[in-house]
Amino acid sequence: MTNKAKLHIVESAAKYIFTFCAVLAVFAVCSITVYMIAKGTPAFKNVGVSELLFGTLWKPTAAEPSFGIQYIILSSIVGTAASVLLGVPIGLFTAVFLTEVSGKRLAAVVQPAIELLAAIPSVIYGLLGLMLLNPLMYKLERILFAGSETHQFTGGANMISAVLVLAIMILPTVVNVSASSIRAVSKELRAASMALGASKMQTIFKVTVPAAKSGIMTGVVLGIGRALGEAMAINMVAGGSVNLPLPFNSVRFLTTQLVSEMGYAEGIHRQVLFSVGLVLYVFIMVINLLLLKLRKEAVENEA
Amino acid sequence: MKHNNGSRLSGKWRISDMILYVLIGLCAAFAVLLLVSIIVYVLMRGIGSVNWQFLTTVTSVRKGTVGIAGNIVNTVMIVILTMFIATPVGVGAAIYLNEYAKPGKAVRIIEFATETLSGIPSIIFGLFGRIFFGETLGLGYSLLTGALTLILMVLPLITRNTQEALKTVPNSYRHGAVGLGAGKWYTIRTILLPSSMPGIITGVILAIGRIVGESAALLFTAGSGKALPKTFVAIFPKIFQSGGTMTINLYLSATSEGDFDTAFGSAVVLLVLVFLINLVTKRLAAKYDTQRAKQLPCLHG
Numbered sequence: 001m002t003n004k005a006k007l008h009i010v011e012s013a014a015k016y017i018f019t020f021c022a023v024l025a026v027f028a029v030c031s032i033t034v035y036m037i038a039k040g041t042p043a044f045k046n047v048g049v050s051e052l053l054f055g056t057l058w059k060p061t062a063a064e065p066s067f068g069i070q071y072i073i074l075s076s077i078v079g080t081a082a083s084v085l086l087g088v089p090i091g092l093f094t095a096v097f098l099t100e101v102s103g104k105r106l107a108a109v110v111q112p113a114i115e116l117l118a119a120i121p122s123v124i125y126g127l128l129g130l131m132l133l134n135p136l137m138y139k140l141e142r143i144l145f146a147g148s149e150t151h152q153f154t155g156g157a158n159m160i161s162a163v164l165v166l167a168i169m170i171l172p173t174v175v176n177v178s179a180s181s182i183r184a185v186s187k188e189l190r191a192a193s194m195a196l197g198a199s200k201m202q203t204i205f206k207v208t209v210p211a212a213k214s215g216i217m218t219g220v221v222l223g224i225g226r227a228l229g230e231a232m233a234i235n236m237v238a239g240g241s242v243n244l245p246l247p248f249n250s251v252r253f254l255t256t257q258l259v260s261e262m263g264y265a266e267g268i269h270r271q272v273l274f275s276v277g278l279v280l281y282v283f284i285m286v287i288n289l290l291l292l293k294l295r296k297e298a299v300e301n302e303a
Numbered sequence: 304m305k306h307n308n309g310s311r312l313s314g315k316w317r318i319s320d321m322i323l324y325v326l327i328g329l330c331a332a333f334a335v336l337l338l339v340s341i342i343v344y345v346l347m348r349g350i351g352s353v354n355w356q357f358l359t360t361v362t363s364v365r366k367g368t369v370g371i372a373g374n375i376v377n378t379v380m381i382v383i384l385t386m387f388i389a390t391p392v393g394v395g396a397a398i399y400l401n402e403y404a405k406p407g408k409a410v411r412i413i414e415f416a417t418e419t420l421s422g423i424p425s426i427i428f429g430l431f432g433r434i435f436f437g438e439t440l441g442l443g444y445s446l447l448t449g450a451l452t453l454i455l456m457v458l459p460l461i462t463r464n465t466q467e468a469l470k471t472v473p474n475s476y477r478h479g480a481v482g483l484g485a486g487k488w489y490t491i492r493t494i495l496l497p498s499s500m501p502g503i504i505t506g507v508i509l510a511i512g513r514i515v516g517e518s519a520a521l522l523f524t525a526g527s528g529k530a531l532p533k534t535f536v537a538i539f540p541k542i543f544q545s546g547g548t549m550t551i552n553l554y555l556s557a558t559s560e561g562d563f564d565t566a567f568g569s570a571v572v573l574l575v576l577v578f579l580i581n582l583v584t585k586r587l588a589a590k591y592d593t594q595r596a597k598q599l600p601c602l603h604g
């Protein structure tokens with residue numbers, strides 16, 4: 001074989017290998033989707049779509065089992081919404097602090113703090129919630145529900161604890177994405193607003209933040225995805241009974257349902273858990289599509 | 304603090320402005336205080352458990368030892384196994400996207416898939432890993448199942464960082480190499496990869512950080528084994544055995560076992576590790592930025 005032919009083979013081999021590497025991501029997403037659907041749908045057939053999605057009774061191991069996951073879905077939605085409502089304002093204000101208010105020296109303290117908060121593993125957040133938040137919630141619970149005969153005492157492992165932990169965990173995502181989109185707003189816009197006599201705060205909240213809207217929305221949606229998908233931390237603090245998502249109830253989320261029962265579930269119970277996974281996957285895919293749309297909008301805005 | 308505040312010209316502070324200033328300051332202070340109190344609390348509760356025995360032995364009632372050495376070895380092995388495959392594949396994908404592919408539908412699909420993959424929560428990866436690698440491929444609860452699952456999870460991280468790094472390599476480098484008669488692969492191997500090495504390494508270290516902190520994707524794939532391989536050779540068969548990482552051990556200690564000394568001790572070790580990883584990435588990024596600043600004139604020159 002001539003040198004040139006050898007070179008040609010090496011070059012085209014390289015190209016095929018790199019193409020294969022790139023296609024692997026597509027292949028992975030496709031097989032995850034196929035597996036989630038294939039494993040998640042049989043339970044819908046065996047239990048019944050409405051009974052599964054809208055049933056409120058979760059008794060997977062009873063003699064006459066019942067597999068209603070409505071409360072679990074509701075808990076995930078309510079928990080995510082509440083943590084986003086709590087986390088986003090704090091995150092946005094912190095982002096404003098970093099980009100508009102603080103000097104370089106203060107930003108040099110806050111920025112690394114946010115980065116480190118993002119780096120802390122979720123089990124550590126769970127451990128801290130378990131040791132600090134739950135006892136606090138138990139005290140509150142004993143005061144609020146003193147003498148109540150209907151309230152099921154949880155020892156503080158409740159929805160509020162989970163929401164607080166989630167709000168803290170989505171904080172870095174919201175701060176980082178919002179801050180970088182606020183930084184991208186042009187200086188002229190701010191200067192024009194100030195020149196018209198607007199105060200600094202008016203400029204920030206009436207001009208700069210609205211101009212960075214699509215980036216901030218991206219941060220919010222990423223936060224929603226993070227909160228919805230978090231499993232271990234909230235499994236440690238939320239109790240674990242399937243209940244209506246009320247503040248002082250012990251609750252189960254889509255994710256914690258998987259964490260706590262995948263280890264031992266069998267038969268239809270196991271199939272239902274895969275359906276829980278499928279429901280979560282559908283939620284996440286909707287969020288991913290939303291993100292794609294937001295990014296497109298951001299690119300169009302720039303252009 | 305001196306601010307270029309418009310309302311000062313009229314001589315009075317708006318009350319709403321004051322409130323907003325205070326709120327903004329409070330939120331930023333909250334984030335910093337939160338981090339400080341997390342660190343202080345974890346150290347206070349956990350530092351007492353961390354000693355040489357804790358790091359080098361396995362918890363055993365018979366020997367009277369408390370330690371997480373088995374979990375440390377498992378963590379290291381999962382990191383090595385995962386990165387051994389994820390790094391070349393992730394870098395390869397980035398090279399394809401940046402150097403070979405022409406902009407169009409194929410690239411859009413691959414980039415969308417990469418984005419999607421990075422948005423999938425780890426518990427879903429865990430579920431998929433359990434049924435695909437664990438059951439369909441019959442690998443059961445093992446370090447290998449865990450590593451294969453994590454490859455999918457960290458792939459986007461490496462691809463994206465490598466792509467960013469490749470984008471900063473000036474086109475003149477490519478043209479120069481081609482002009483001298485180098486083939487594409489030769490150019491990639493000798494010019495592009497070395498120039499984008501800091502970016503690739505940043506991606507790899509970020510991925511390692513993600514693996515060290517990961518738990519939900521490992522619970523049903525790698526399992527929770529704690530045993531320490533007795534000899535160096537015994538490490539290799541361990542790939543096919545169940546092994547819990549430090550995070551999994553922390554989780555189990557804090558929940559089913561109720562052993563909070565081990566949990567907080569593990570938390571201290573984990574915090575030190577992830578903060579170190581964070582420091583290294585920042586250093587690299589800073590170094591890379593100065594390098595990029597030096598290269599910038601080439602772009603226009």
